Amino acid sequence: xxxxxxxxxxxxxxxxxxxxxxxxxxxxxxxxxxxxxxxxxxxxxxxxxxxxxxxxxxxxxxxxxxxxxxxxxxxxxxxxxxxxxxxxxxxxxxxxxxxxxxxxxxxxxxxxxxxxxxxxxxxxxxxxxxxxxxxxxxxxxxxxxxxxxxxxxxxxxxxxxxxxxxxxxxxxxxxxxxxxxxxxxxxxxxxxxxxxxxxxxxxxxxxxxxxxxxxxxxxxxxxxxxxxxxxxxxxxxxxxxxxxxxxxxxxxxxxxxxxxxxxxxxxxxxxxxxxxxxxxxxxxxxxxxxxxxxxxxxxxxxxxxxxxxxxxxxxxxxxxxxxxxxxx
Numbered sequence: 001x002x003x004x005x006x007x008x009x010x011x012x013x014x015x016x017x018x019x020x021x022x023x024x025x026x027x028x029x030x031x032x033x034x035x036x037x038x039x040x041x042x043x044x045x046x047x048x049x050x051x052x053x054x055x056x057x058x059x060x061x062x063x064x065x066x067x068x069x070x071x072x073x074x075x076x077x078x079x080x081x082x083x084x085x086x087x088x089x090x091x092x093x094x095x096x097x098x099x100x101x102x103x104x105x106x107x108x109x110x111x112x113x114x115x116x117x118x119x120x121x122x123x124x125x126x127x128x129x130x131x132x133x134x135x136x137x138x139x140x141x142x143x144x145x146x147x148x149x150x151x152x153x154x155x156x157x158x159x160x161x162x163x164x165x166x167x168x169x170x171x172x173x174x175x176x177x178x179x180x181x182x183x184x185x186x187x188x189x190x191x192x193x194x195x196x197x198x199x200x201x202x203x204x205x206x207x208x209x210x211x212x213x214x215x216x217x218x219x220x221x222x223x224x225x226x227x228x229x230x231x232x233x234x235x236x237x238x239x240x241x242x243x244x245x246x247x248x249x250x251x252x253x254x255x256x257x258x259x260x261x262x263x264x265x266x267x268x269x270x271x272x273x274x275x276x277x278x279x280x281x282x283x284x285x286x287x288x289x290x291x292x293x294x295x296x297x298x299x300x301x302x303x304x305x306x307x308x309x310x311x312x313x314x315x316x317x318x319x320x321x322x323x324x325x326x327x328x
Contacts, residue, residue: 005285010053012319017042019313020068022298025076034300035076039067061089061100069113107131110160117166127177129161136161148194159183162206167214180207200239202229209255222252245281258299267294273312292316
């Protein structure tokens, strides 16, 4: 008999607004106590202490406009955030500071979160939806130098980029970008050449979220439809549909594969978090706690896989924290 789905380990309250993005940072002085960053619709970034279940710090740098991307760069003291004010902010959080040290104006009006990739010590690539409707710009950080602008063919009609994922096979190898577009396509770009290598129509609706497992050369995407699309990348760098999985209810806001590549989680418009095995995309659990759309899901990066947590942020202003390692 299947185990009943677990309850949240605990719930974080106090954002006073819908939660749009989450990011864990488990490094630092006490590696066992992870920190969780959340970005909200009211423009605030909350830094949560998961030992006390309370907010340690509130950052305000996006003019009360929705924050929809947060990620740390080399530990928990350097943070990057992106908001609807068309700004990407770099924060210095060392020794209790809460200052924006630099920012990038994106000129993009959509909801497409940027993507970060560490390419060398102290050097990053950042992909952002650009000013041109279908374009993606890749910048180098911290210099903010433009590496390239990725423009689809004139007749491609992909629409706006909706989600981005930079990756490389190993440190020092050439970077690639997977981009999900408004027309339901996923496109693989070679960043060095500034060229599209492969395009695959995965959905009938805009691609809301995607994640990619570079060890298996396999990815997954979700949209407003009742389907998850699983696709693979062959040695000729061509994207191919691997399989599709039909969902009970339509609408996926976010998808994330756990760092150990065993399971994945989806954030649903139906207020639920769904857990699947990554190998066969078999449903394992439905986590039913929230009372509104779940916007984002994030796994912690604990060194010990048994300690891994799952966080989910919702329109209901709450963040649920789950420990599902033993159940799956």
